[in-house]
Amino acid sequence: MNTTDSPSAPSARTTVRRSPHRGVYDRDTVNAIFDDALISYVGFVADGSPFVIPTIHARVAETLYFHGSPASRMLRLMKNGAEVSVTATLVDSIVVARSAFNHSLGFRSAMVIGEARIVDDPDEREISLEAITEAVLPGRWDEARLPTRNEDKGTLLVAVPIEEFSAKVRGSEVNDKDEDYDLPIWAGAIPLSTRVGTPQPDPRLAAGIEIPESVRRFTGTA
Amino acid sequence: MNTTDSPSAPSARTTVRRSPHRGVYDRDTVNAIFDDALISYVGFVADGSPFVIPTIHARVAETLYFHGSPASRMLRLMKNGAEVSVTATLVDSIVVARSAFNHSLGFRSAMVIGEARIVDDPDEREISLEAITEAVLPGRWDEARLPTRNEDKGTLLVAVPIEEFSAKVRGSEVNDKDEDYDLPIWAGAIPLSTRVGTPQPDPRLAAGIEIPESVRRFTGTA
Incomplete structure (x- = not known):
C-alpha cells in the first residue's frame, strides 16, 4: 500500500499537512x-x-495486532480486508500561552493506514x-492461565501492517506572537502523565495469593 | 439524524453491539x-x-466544537457537511484477570456520529x-490575551451535534471463568489516572509574573 519506495516515507495520505515541521516519518518514532x-483508535468505514x-x-x-470477539462490528468488518486507520496519541502537557489562540497540547501521535488481515x-x-x-501488562503472559483451545477459537485476531504511517510530535514549548511576550501574562506548560495507583485485589481473591511480579513492577511497589 | 424519537436512544449505528450490557445511552454519561x-478522535472518510x-x-x-486552521485536511473536509464520528475514551484501570483471555481495561468511552457544521x-x-x-485549562479565558480579529478569521470552527450518540462503560471488576477462581493466580485492578505535574514556566517569561489562578487550581498548588 505504500505509494513510495521507502518504507519510512509518508504517502500522500499520511503526510502531515498542518504544521508540517511537526511531521515525523521514521519508523522508530511511530x-x-x-x-x-x-489503546489506539481504529477508524473504518461502514455503509x-x-x-x-x-x-x-x-x-x-x-x-499491529488487535483482538476481539468475532461478533464485534469492527472486527467483522475487518474480516473483509477493509481499509483501516489506526491512531494512537499520548498527551504530554498542556501548553499555556499568553494568548488564548496559542493554547495547545504537547503530544505524540502516530497514524497508520492499511488493510486489515x-x-x-x-x-x-x-x-x-x-x-x-x-501490552496490557508486561510480564503477565507467564503468570496467567493461558488460553484454552475454545478461548483461542473464540478470538478474532486482526493484523494491520505498519507500512503507510506518520507521526506528529509537538513539544511543550510556548509559541506566542512576538509582541505578546511583553504582556504581563504567565505562560508555560503543565506536564501530564499517567498515574499508576495501588493494586486493588479482586474481592474474590483467595487468601495467601501475593501480588505478582508483573503488577509490582508496573506499579513500582517493591 | 436520530433514527428514533427519543433524543437519548441509540440509533442502529450507535448501538453497542459487543457486551451490550455495557452500553449506556443517557446524555449525561456521554x-x-x-x-x-x-482530546477526542475525529473519524471521517476522505476519498x-x-x-x-x-x-x-x-x-x-x-x-461539540473543534477548531483549527482552515488549511487542515480534517477541517477542510468538514466544510462540506461531511459525516464525522467523534470518540473520546478515558482509561480508568488495567483489569488483571487469572486468565490471559480475560485481561481487560476499565474505561468510559463516548461516541457521537453526526454531520459537521x-x-x-x-x-x-x-x-x-x-x-x-x-476545555484546555478552566479559567484561562479570563486571564489570556483574547483573540484578535485576524486570529478569529484564521480559525475554522466546526460544530457536531450530540444527537446520535452512545457510551460504553466498563468498570474495574475481574470477570474470570468460574473454574478459574480456584487457581493460585492473583487478580485485581491497577487504577490509572492523569498525573498533573509541576507548572514549567516558559523560558522567556518576564520576571515577576506569578503562576495564575487557573494553573494553580489545575495543578493543585496553593
Missing part, C-alpha cells in the same frame, strides 16, 4: 508511540459512515495473543 | 465523558479511506472559542 499507548473504536493493540515488529496461522496467533496480553 | 477527556485525527474539543450544551455566527464563534480554551 513504533515507540504505539508501544507507549495503552459509507466513519466509525472510530478505541481498542487495545500490540505491536510485533512491523505489525485476519490472523489464521496458529504460530502467529499465539505470538499476537501473547503480545496483546503483554 | 456529556461527562467528553467533558473529562482532554473512501478512513482517517482518525486526535483533536481538542469542547462541549457546549448539546454540541461550520460555525459562522459571531456570537457562536466567541462562545465556542471560549469553550475550547476553557
Whole structure:
C-alpha cells in the first residue's frame, strides 16, 4: 500500500499537512508511540459512515495486532480486508500561552493506514495473543492461565501492517506572537502523565495469593 | 439524524453491539465523558479511506466544537457537511484477570456520529472559542490575551451535534471463568489516572509574573 519506495516515507495520505515541521516519518518514532499507548483508535468505514473504536493493540515488529470477539462490528468488518486507520496519541502537557489562540497540547501521535488481515496461522496467533496480553501488562503472559483451545477459537485476531504511517510530535514549548511576550501574562506548560495507583485485589481473591511480579513492577511497589 | 424519537436512544449505528450490557445511552454519561477527556478522535472518510485525527474539543450544551486552521485536511473536509464520528475514551484501570483471555481495561468511552457544521455566527464563534480554551485549562479565558480579529478569521470552527450518540462503560471488576477462581493466580485492578505535574514556566517569561489562578487550581498548588 505504500505509494513510495521507502518504507519510512509518508504517502500522500499520511503526510502531515498542518504544521508540517511537526511531521515525523521514521519508523522508530511511530513504533515507540504505539508501544507507549495503552489503546489506539481504529477508524473504518461502514455503509459509507466513519466509525472510530478505541481498542487495545500490540505491536510485533512491523505489525499491529488487535483482538476481539468475532461478533464485534469492527472486527467483522475487518474480516473483509477493509481499509483501516489506526491512531494512537499520548498527551504530554498542556501548553499555556499568553494568548488564548496559542493554547495547545504537547503530544505524540502516530497514524497508520492499511488493510486489515485476519490472523489464521496458529504460530502467529499465539505470538499476537501473547503480545496483546503483554501490552496490557508486561510480564503477565507467564503468570496467567493461558488460553484454552475454545478461548483461542473464540478470538478474532486482526493484523494491520505498519507500512503507510506518520507521526506528529509537538513539544511543550510556548509559541506566542512576538509582541505578546511583553504582556504581563504567565505562560508555560503543565506536564501530564499517567498515574499508576495501588493494586486493588479482586474481592474474590483467595487468601495467601501475593501480588505478582508483573503488577509490582508496573506499579513500582517493591 | 436520530433514527428514533427519543433524543437519548441509540440509533442502529450507535448501538453497542459487543457486551451490550455495557452500553449506556443517557446524555449525561456521554456529556461527562467528553467533558473529562482532554482530546477526542475525529473519524471521517476522505476519498473512501478512513482517517482518525486526535483533536481538542469542547462541549457546549448539546454540541461539540473543534477548531483549527482552515488549511487542515480534517477541517477542510468538514466544510462540506461531511459525516464525522467523534470518540473520546478515558482509561480508568488495567483489569488483571487469572486468565490471559480475560485481561481487560476499565474505561468510559463516548461516541457521537453526526454531520459537521461550520460555525459562522459571531456570537457562536466567541462562545465556542471560549469553550475550547476553557476545555484546555478552566479559567484561562479570563486571564489570556483574547483573540484578535485576524486570529478569529484564521480559525475554522466546526460544530457536531450530540444527537446520535452512545457510551460504553466498563468498570474495574475481574470477570474470570468460574473454574478459574480456584487457581493460585492473583487478580485485581491497577487504577490509572492523569498525573498533573509541576507548572514549567516558559523560558522567556518576564520576571515577576506569578503562576495564575487557573494553573494553580489545575495543578493543585496553593
